[in-house]
Amino acid sequence: xxxxxxxxxxxxxxxxxxxxxxxxxxxxxxxxxxxxxxxxxxxxxxxxxxxxxxxxxxxxxxxxxxxxxxxxxxxxxxxxxxxxxxxxxxxxxxxxxxxxxxxxxxxxxxxxxxxxxxxxxxxxxxxxxxxxxxxxxxxxxxxxxxxxxxxxxxxxxxxxxxxxxxxxxxxxxxxxxxxxxxxxxxxxxxxxxxxxxxxxxxxxxxxxxxxxxxxxxxxxxxxxxxxxxxxxxxxxxxxxxxxxxxxxxxxxxxxxxxxxxxxxxxxxxxxxxxxxxxxxxxxxxxxxxx
Amino acid sequence: xxxxxxxxxxxxxxxxxxxxxxxxxxxxxxxxxxxxxxxxxxxxxxxxxxxxxxxxxxxxxxxxxxxxxxxxxxxxxxxxxxxxxxxxxxxxxxxxxxxxxxxxxxxxxxxxxxxxxxxxxxxxxxxxxxxxxxxxxxxxxxxxxxxxxxxxxxxxxxxxxxxxxxxxxxxxxxxxxxxxxxxxxxxxxxxxxxxxxxxxxxxxxxxxxx
Numbered sequence: 001x002x003x004x005x006x007x008x009x010x011x012x013x014x015x016x017x018x019x020x021x022x023x024x025x026x027x028x029x030x031x032x033x034x035x036x037x038x039x040x041x042x043x044x045x046x047x048x049x050x051x052x053x054x055x056x057x058x059x060x061x062x063x064x065x066x067x068x069x070x071x072x073x074x075x076x077x078x079x080x081x082x083x084x085x086x087x088x089x090x091x092x093x094x095x096x097x098x099x100x101x102x103x104x105x106x107x108x109x110x111x112x113x114x115x116x117x118x119x120x121x122x123x124x125x126x127x128x129x130x131x132x133x134x135x136x137x138x139x140x141x142x143x144x145x146x147x148x149x150x151x152x153x154x155x156x157x158x159x160x161x162x163x164x165x166x167x168x169x170x171x172x173x174x175x176x177x178x179x180x181x182x183x184x185x186x187x188x189x190x191x192x193x194x195x196x197x198x199x200x201x202x203x204x205x206x207x208x209x210x211x212x213x214x215x216x217x218x219x220x221x222x223x224x225x226x227x228x229x230x231x232x233x234x235x236x237x238x239x240x241x242x243x244x245x246x247x248x249x250x251x252x253x254x255x256x257x258x259x260x261x262x263x264x265x266x267x268x269x270x271x272x273x274x275x276x277x278x279x280x281x282x283x284x285x286x287x288x289x290x
Numbered sequence: 291x292x293x294x295x296x297x298x299x300x301x302x303x304x305x306x307x308x309x310x311x312x313x314x315x316x317x318x319x320x321x322x323x324x325x326x327x328x329x330x331x332x333x334x335x336x337x338x339x340x341x342x343x344x345x346x347x348x349x350x351x352x353x354x355x356x357x358x359x360x361x362x363x364x365x366x367x368x369x370x371x372x373x374x375x376x377x378x379x380x381x382x383x384x385x386x387x388x389x390x391x392x393x394x395x396x397x398x399x400x401x402x403x404x405x406x407x408x409x410x411x412x413x414x415x416x417x418x419x420x421x422x423x424x425x426x427x428x429x430x431x432x433x434x435x436x437x438x439x440x441x442x443x444x445x446x447x448x449x450x451x452x453x454x455x456x457x458x459x460x461x462x463x464x465x466x467x468x469x470x471x472x473x474x475x476x477x478x479x480x481x482x483x484x485x486x487x488x489x490x491x492x493x494x495x496x497x498x499x500x
Contacts, residue, residue, distance in 0.1 A: 159387055160483045161470065162432050174389045176435070193386050194474070194481045238488040242433070242468045269419045270392035285384045285474060285482070 011075065019060070019067055026059040037205040040228060040250070042221040044205030053113065057106060151187040151219065154178070155277070158190070158197035158210035161239035163230055172277035173264045178230060178248045180222050181256035190216040191280040198234035201248060207233055215279035222250040329366060330373045334359040334452070335427050335440060337380040339492075343450060344377060355486040356380065356475050358427075362495025368464045371397065374438075377452040380426040382442025383473050383482070388422035390472045393457070395436035401457035403441055410446030417441075428472040431497055434462060437472070467497040 004012050035051040037044040078084075153168035156178075166174045168189075178201070180186055190199045190208040197210040201220070208218045231244035251259065264271070275281065334344045340353030345360035347353075366372050385391055393401050404414045419439070426442035436459045443453055471493045474482025486492030 157387065159472070160487070161468075162430075162472075164387065164389055176394065176437075194483055237483065238490075238494050239468050239470060245432075267392060270389060270422075273388045273391055273419075273422050275388065284386065 011071075015067065015071055018071075019064055022063045022067065023060040026063050027056050030055045030059050037202055040222060040224045040226065041204045041206075042223055043219070044203065045223075047205045050113075054110070057110070061106075151185040152181065153187050153189065154180070155189040155191065156199045156208075156210065157193060157281075158199060158232070159193040160195065160237050161232070161243040163197075163199060163232075163243070163245060166274075166277060167260060168277050170260050170264060171271070172274060173260065173267060173271060174274060175263050175267075177245060179256055179259050180220075180248075180250050181253045182225055182250055183221065183223055184253065185219065185221045188218040188220060189279065190218060193281055195236055196234055197232045197236050197243070199230065200233040201228055201230050203228035209234070213280050213282055225250050225252065329370050330375070331364055331366070332375045332377075333429075334377045335380050341379075343379060343452070352486065352492070355489075355492050356427075356477065357486055357492040358471075358495065362469070362491055362493070363498065364469075364495065365498045365500060366461055368461055368499045370461050371458050372461060373458045374429065374456065376429060376440060376455045378426055378440045378455055379443055379452045380475070381445070382424045382426050383475050385422040385425045385428070385439070385472060386474050386481075387472065390428055390430070390437055391422035391425060391439050392419040393417065393438055395431075395434060395459055396438060397458040397460070401438055401455055404454040405441050406444040406447035406451065406453070408444060408446060410444060410448065425473050427475055427493070429469065430472055431459070431467050431469045433465075433467045434459065434497075461497075461499045464500050467499060469495045469497050 031052065033052070033055070035048040035055070037047055039045040039048055155166040155168060157164045157166060157174070162176075163178070164174050164176060165178045166172050188199075188206065188208065190210045191214060192210040192212045194212060196212075198207060199210050200207045204220050204222060206218055206220050208216050210216065226249075227246065228248040228250065229244060229246045230248050232240055234240075236243065334342060335356075335358055336342045337356055338354045339347050339350045339357045339359070342357075342359050347359070393399060398416075400416045400418045402415070403417050404412065407413050420441050422439070424442050425439045427440045429438045429440065430436065438455070438457055440455055441453050443451065447453075471487065474487075475493065476482050476485045476487040479485045479487070486494075488494060490496070
């Protein structure tokens with residue numbers, strides 16, 4: 001039977017007390033952090049909560065490891081010039097069982113959290129309570145583009161080196177900035193006209209690959225008014241670092257209606273030259289003069 | 291032993307020389323700056339640097355590259371109106387995204403174009419958009435919201451002629467604003483967006499607002 005005796009018992013007790021105190025302080029501190037991508041959308045809030053959960057679970061483990069190192073450096077350091085081996089240590093079954101058991105519990109707990117979140121997202125989609133899922137399959141040609149579902153359909157069109165947006169529910173009007181109505185579930189269809197990009201609306205918690213010939217579907221429900229930034233998160237050429245737009249806006253439904261009507265009016269002349277709204281487009285022309 | 295030392299020393303020297311050459315001859319090389327004492331910019335677009343009419347660069351290492359000339363590094367004053375004239379000598383390629391056939395962000399939301407029609411007759415007028423398939427290039431400063439499509443020269447236009455596109459736009463505060471072309475006009479590169487499209491001094495540029 002594993003028993004601590006003498007000085008070992010003192011050290012273990014001291015370590016346990018310090019660990020508990022520091023862990024409590026660390027967890028309280030960790031809960032004060034405002035985790036990115038913050039809570040400007042339902043999905044962003046989910047991600048922030050997951051980050052908080054991960055951090056709270058990691059804090060006691062981090063403190064335990066660091067505390068053991070520091071404590072050992074202070075109390076078990078070599079005190080003289082003479083080099084002396086420590087006492088030999090053989091396998092310790094209770095410690096090993098505790099180690100593996102605790103690790104397994106933590107990992108399984110996180111797995112259950114992840115699976116439950118994914119399952120609830122799928123369930124939400126299935127019953128039409130859209131806006132909870134982070135992402136869906138990006139199979140080529142699997143789009144529901146142009147569909148009049150409960151979600152606002154917005155196509156994100158990446159190209160070297162700018163994002164434009166097409167609103168399927170509004171005649172496929174294309175815009176230079178992304179405006180979204182408050183509290184309305186949005187189905188983003190992310191694609192590219194040339195090479196691989198990545199659409200990253202950081203404050204909304206959306207990051208989706210933009211691949212040519214692929215309709216990558218993501219969902220987001222903005223729940224706070226204000227601005228957000230869009231940028232490319234995939235190295236895509238000389239102006240990759242500039243492929244950003246700080247003028248994304250979450251606005252009220254009435255403001256959105258006025259804005260989209262203005263866009264349709266302003267761009268009526270070029271609208272007729274745009275191709276029909278499609279899940280994706282292939283690069284055309286392929287090169288100069290073709 | 292001495293031979294090995296000499297080999298190592300030589301290798302070190304070679305690496306240093308190569309690094310200095312890379313940094314000095316390539317990474318630090320930048321095209322000249324067009325510093326306008328006024329707020330006017332005059333540019334030329336050509337299908338090949340070697341075919342330039344107004345600003346020839348006979349010693350350019352890429353004579354067959356499409357390019358804006360004489361440079362793509364432009365220095366302009368902040369919070370000012372910039373008058374731009376582009377002498378567009380290249381033929382049409384067509385826009386990959388037809389949306390960029392529309393003029394955005396210029397004063398009045400339009401541009402003035404002197405061009406040659408299908409029959410080679412000179413024409414002139416204000417335009418708010420062009421047929422996207424007839425675009426040769428665009429002058430786009432996305433962070434200023436400026437997007438101007440440039441009409442390709444007609445096949446029947448007189449030899450050595452150009453479409454003259456003029457427009458004005460306003461700068462914001464100081465900063466470095468990239469500008470680019472949205473037409474896949476870099477012949478022979480991946481999706482037409484390599485080579486000159488990714489190289490300062492050709493189809494990639496900076497608008498230095500100070």
